[in-house]
Amino acid sequence: MEHLEQKQKITIMIAIMSAMFFAAINMTIVGTALPKIIAQIGGMDYFDWVFTIYMLTATITAMLVGKLSDIYGRKIFILIGISIFMVGAFLSGTSSTIYQLILFRGIQGFGSGMIMSSALTTVGDLFSPRERGRWQGLMGGVFGLSSLFGPTLGGYLVDNYDWHWIFWIFLPIGFIAFALIWKLYPNHVRTGEKEPIDYLGSLVLSIMIISLLLGFTWAGNRYEWLSVEIIGLFSITVLSFITFIWIESKVKSPVLPLHLFRNSIFTVANIAGALMSVGMFGTIMYMPFYVQGVLGQSATTSGLVEMVMTISMVAASVTVGTLISKTGKYKIFALIGFTLMGTGIFLNSMLEVNSSLTQAISQLVLTGIGLGMTMPVFNVAIQNAVDHKYLGVATSTMQTFRQIGGTIGVAILGTIMGILMEDQLMEERAATTAPTPSSEMSQTLGQLQDPQALMNPDQLESIRATLPAEFTPLFDQMLLTLREALNYAINGVFLVGASAILLALIVAFFIKEIPLRTSNQDEEKTAPPMKPVESKS
Missing domain, CATH: 4.10.860 (DNA Excision Repair, Uvrb; Chain A)
Incomplete structure (x- = not known):
């Protein structure tokens, strides 16, 4: 689709980014709203499935649609994806039980996987590798904006309106994106023999x-x-x-041509992207524990702190994407980005109980800039390194590697956090001598054995108010012990996250930088030779 006029390309990209924003913000908006949703429809034991089912269906669909879109074109899958997603969103808003919500979120995930995979690949269809940088940067900005506004908007809607509207409010954007893509996106013209599925x-x-x-x-x-x-x-x-x-x-x-992994750029970039996700999700998931649990700040403050990181990430992503298109270079941005990101996360591992909020914010800005610098790089590198006929499957593989890296990373970091905190608490309690409270007081103070108590300042104040004056010092000591243990555990999490980024930096050194093509038709001239092995049927 390189032959299209620039105005038509831009209009298509606006529609594509609208569809991506529609899918992305529906994923981020649920987090802050879910507690109130669960309070109304029940199902606390299954609430995590609201996220898990979405992740599973989106990841699987993105991987499978990548290959299919190479055969049948992107348009059909974007339109189907938007349609499925809108149906899932509407049905999610009608849920009266947790089982219905899980089912309908799974439907949303199927649509989201189609939208994301096809949208990122469309950039490669519309623009040559040399032009893609700025658009990949803008796509990264769309993800950042959804992370920026989604949680805040979700909290506002459930506080002031019916929770069903978090699923319905953006449906008009879906209809507009569908109409624009239907009208403007060229139909796929199949060339060559039909490939079997x-x-x-x-x-x-x-x-x-x-x-x-x-x-x-x-x-x-x-x-x-x-x-x-x-x-x-x-x-x-x-x-x-x-x-x-x-x-x-x-x-x-x-469905996934194995010969793609013979291309060193494809393999190295996917590994680096997976490691990047470990550090990224580790920071996003565990920084709130520090801000709320260790520093004792509110959830609103925690959200604003992460918002600063998101803004810096979006700005860096858009800037670096433009520089990639202008200079034709991309490897240097990955190296600088990983260095900044790793430094920021490592500095997070040195935060203390009495560290200032300003210090945490400045380090998150550094982390966000580094993350934003790396985000457009691997999309451009992978799409530039493979033949255009493999564009869809290569892009979807990259998404899958990042999702798997983030999932594995969060699981391992969560385990590390639990182990470190338990060990630190046992050590602190063994060294502490305090008066023995009555059984009633023991039950009250026992609530401080759970680190989750630190995430709710109102609950802590209510516990303090019920205690006799002579036990206030003991309460304060237990609270400090718990915060120190949580801080110690979070430091370990950030240290492991920084190590993952260090590995990503080392891996990125091995990315072979080849000239960005100025056309989608000259793959063989610049890309490393790739000889697929096909069995004869």
């Missing part, structure tokens, strides 16, 4: 992704790491992986 490979790949993500999502949370359930899920993952490799080496048109 790899149904068996798709099924085995789906099983592998589901078992892997569920294993890391549940490990250390719902089940112990060495439980039968987790070992069983990981065993299924390994068996599925071996089976998938065998299938893909035999079929004529594999």
Whole structure:
């Protein structure tokens, strides 16, 4: 679609980014609203499935649609994705039970996977690799804006209106995006013979992704790491992986062509992207624990602190995307970005109980700038390194690697946090001598054994108000002990996150920088040779 007029390309991109924003903000808006939703429809024991099912269906669909869009074009899948997503969003707003909400969020996930995969690939269809940088930067900005406004808007809507509107408020954007894409997006013109669909490979790949993500999502949370359930899920993952490799080496048109991994740029960029997600999600997930739990700030303050990081990330992403298009260079931005991001996260690992909020914010800005610098790089590098006919599957593979990296990272970091905090609390309690309270006081003070108590300042004040004056010093001591233990554990989490970014930096050194093509038609002239192995049928 390079031949289209610039005005038409820009209009299509506006529609594409509208669809992406529609999907992304529906994912981020739910977080702050979910407690009130659960309070009305019940199902506290299953609330995590509202997120898990969305993640699973979106990841699987994105991976499978990548290959299909290479065969049948992007337009059909974007339109289907928007339609499915709107149906899922509308139905989610009508949920009267937690089971309905989980089912309808799963439908949303299917649509989201189609939208995200096809949208990121569309940039490669419309623009040459040399032009893609600025647009990939803008796409990163869309994700950032959804993270910026979603949680705040979700909280505002459930506080002032009916919670159903968090799913319905953006439906008009979906209709507008659908209409624009339907009218402006060129229809796909199939060239060459029709490729068969790899149904068996798709099924085995789906099983592998589901078992892997569920294993890391549940490990250390719902089940112990060495439980039968987790070992069983990981065993299924390994068996599925071996089976998938065998299938893909035999079929004529594999859902994930294995020869892509012979391309060093494709392989190295995916590994670096997965490691980047570990540091990114680790910071996003655990910085609120520091701001609220250790510093004792409100949830609103915590949201504003992370908003600063998001703004810096969006600004850096858009700026670097433009510089990539202008200079044709991308590797240097990945190296600088990982250095800044790793430095910011490492400095977070040195935060103390009495550190200032300003210090935390400045380090998050540094982290956000580094993250924003790296985000456009790997999209551009991977899409520039593969033949255009593999653009969809290459882009969707990159998304899958990032999702898997983030899921695995959060699971491991959560386990590390729990272990470190427990060890620190046992050490502190062994060294503390305090008067023995009565059984009633012990029950009241026992609420401070749970680190989650630190996330609710109002609850802490209510506990303090019920205590006799002679036990106030003991309360303050226990509170300080808990905060110190939580701070120690979070420091360990950030240190591991910084180590992941250091590994990403090392990996990024091995990315071979090749000239960004000025056309989608000259792959063979600049990209590394890739000789697919196809069995004859």
